[in-house]
Amino acid sequence: MIDIKVIRENPEKFKTASAAKHFNVDIDKLIEVDAELKVIKQKLQDISTDKNRIGKSIPKLAPDEKQAAMSQLAELKENELKYNDELKELQPQFDELMQQVPQPADDDVPLGKDDTENIEIRKEGQIREFDFEPKDHLQLGIDLGIIDIERGVKLAGSRNYFLKGDGALLHWAVLRFSIDLMVNKGYTPMSVPLLMKDEAMRGTGYYPGAEEQTYRMEKDQLNLVGTAEVPLTAYHMGEILDEAELPIKVVGLSSCFRREAGAAGKDTYGLYRIHQFDKVEQVVICENSDDESLKYHNEILANSEAVLQGLGLPYRVVNVCTGDLGRGQAKKFDIETWMPSRENYCETHSASKFYEFQARRMNLRYKDSKTKKNSFCHTLNNTVIASPRVLIPIMELYQNADGSITIPEVLRPYMNNKEVIKKQS
Template sequence: MIDIKLLRENPQLFKDGAKAKRFDVNIDTLLDLDSKILSARQMLQDIVTEKNRIGKEIPKLQPLEKQSVLAELGKLKEKEAALNDELKHIQPEFDALMLEVPQPPSPEVPLGLDDTENVEWYKRGEVRTFDFEPKDHMQLGQALDMIDMERGVKLAGTRNYFLKGDGAILHRAVMNFAMDFMISRGYTPMIVPLLMRNEAMRGTGYFPGSEEQTYQMERDELNLVGTAEVPLTAYYMNEMLTEKQLPVKFVAMSSCFRREAGAAGKDTYGLYRIHQFDKVEQVIIGENDEQKSIQYHQEILSNSEAVLQALGLPYRVVNVCSGDLGRGQVQKFDIETWMPSRKSYGETHSASRFYEFQARRLNLKYKTEQKKNVFCHTLNNTVIASPRVLIPIMELYQNADGSITIPTVLRPYMGGRERIEPKQ
């Protein structure tokens, strides 16, 4: 959520921001509602002040005097009720609109309509060329009995799968490696609840907007999270931290659930776009300081790069363009990892910086050394998401004989083995 005071001062900034992000929100209506609310509240306040003054005198009055004073009060109450009634209509309208106003993007964000206009920042790692006909991850997965898509679909519908045998082992190895790596960098490991109240979904910016993308447990009014960002970022919701506590750095491993509504027919092959996956996610809750936020953004980006480098995967970092940014994001860097079967880089990570946007919705504040109360800043990034990352691992590490070499950093997590080989 944005600061209404900033909006009053500079509506054009927010109109331009919304336009660049391709969000449709009526700022003028919002400002109009705002001024109506302000004047109604001012009048209401004056009435209540008067009421309170009269109310205090009542116990001192003679019974006869009381009658006329009570009559006077009655008139005030009528006015009060009318104003309250007006507010009751306007306020929810205002609140709903406020939730829709996008955070304007940083000046460094390239203007663009969609992900095709994201700007490549830099590349790392060598893209492997094969001297044999490489298999894709599904062919490898079947041959090595690591992936069973058919039975996943049989039991749970499209975009569902089983990881089996070495597939399950490799998946766990990747997750555990990433988790241990982040713990070694000082992040606090968390196991988090995956069913979240609407409040937490709204607070992190997913609602309103992503209801269609979310599995909602309507009977219990709970939502299956699409990322551990939600419980981690909302962890201190409605709390007041102290400056000394900051920055808070969390890392969590969790399952993630996404309906992929609107993606019908897109990326239907293999393990790329699926309804359920596991992810190690990093979140920073930091000070209300844009320069520090920018530093933290670099930090979470380089954490993930270090993981990819350790795994020996070639990737590129892209500066996500305005039209591809979410409502709350100030700036976002995606990391895309080379996937031979797609003959392209595919998104594996997404590093976002929000400034106050989420903290305002979450009512997440801290007390500064100067005893002022301000909103925190929040950021998050993927550390690793599997099985999507198994696509480049399996495909890039495959050998001509059909086996897969295990990346060295994963070997300790796989009983010291060097290869995944077909069973005899």
């Protein structure tokens, strides 16, 4: 959410910013409603002042004076009722419009309409040349008996899967390796709840907007998370933190659930786009400073690169363009990892910077020692690893001519020091 005062000062900025991000918000209407609301609230406040004054004097009044006071009060109440009705109509309008106003993108974010116009910043690692006909991850997985999509679909519907034997172990190894790496960098590991209240969904900016992408437990009014970003970022929702606690750096592992509504027929092959996966996520909550945000944005990007470098995977970093940014994101780096079967770099990580957008929505503040005031925190997050999507490049790039897969060295300690995944007898 954006500070209404900032919008009042420069509505034009928010019009162009919204247009650039392809969010359709009626800023003019917002300004108009805001102005009306301000008048109504002022009137209501004046009425309260009068009511309080008269109410307090009543016990001290003579009976005849009391009569006059009462009739005066009745009149005030009538007015109050009228303005209250107007307030009840306008306030929800205002709230809804405010929820919609996007965070303007940073100046160094490229203008663009969608992910095709993201700008590559740099490439890292060598793309492997095969001297044999490589298999794709699914073929490898089926032949090795470590991926079973058929039965996943049989039991859970499309975009579901089982990982078996070394496939399951590889999946967990990747997650554990990533967690350990982050813990070594000083991030606090967190195990998190996966069912979130609407409040947390709104606070992180997923609602309104992502309802269609979310599995919902209607009976309990809870939502299955699509990412641990929600519980990790909203952890201190509504709190006032000590400045000394900042920055808060956490890493959490969660299963992630996504309906993938509107993606019918897209990426249906293999383990790329699935309804349920596991992800290690990093979140930073820091003080209200653009410099700090910038610093940690770079830090969380570097953390994820360290994971990919540890795994020996080639990737590139992309500056996500305005049209592909989420509502709350001021800037976003995607990391795309090379996937041989897709003959392309494909998104595996997403590092987002929000400034105070999320913190304002969830009322997450800290006591600022300089201003002595409560300030909204800044929040950032990035994928550390998402599996099984990352198993695609791992399996495909580490495959051998005989159909076996060499296990990346850093994962071996998590797999009983096994070096190669061979067909299981």
